[in-house]
Amino acid sequence: MTAARQELGKRGERIAEEWLAQRGWQVVERRFRSGHRDIDLVVSRRDGEGRLVAFVEVKTRASADYGGPLGAVHWKKQREMAHAAREWMSRRRTAGDIFRFDVVGVVFGSAVPEVVHIENAFQVR
16 A cells, blocks of 8 residues: 555544544544454444444545445455454453444545445444
């Protein structure tokens, strides 16, 4: 991956983090790694029944010319996220936690980046 693409991804993650924080989410962890697998953001907020924890994949694109970022979270990435999430849960789960997988797409290409948040984007078994 080129340095420019890495920087674009980091900018997208910062924007996604700020966007989620403005909507009541707290960052629990950034770039959680389990072997070669990673989760970009682990965020949480209080839910009626307990703590809702979302494992968030952030996909960033310079423009929407070649398809949006959300389609890039294919089955293999979902499986890798699930493995990393299980590791995270084994270390940090607390009683009453509710878990889900979210995807946040950040698209530059205009003066203001577009952010799309897909809650509960996929299920794993």
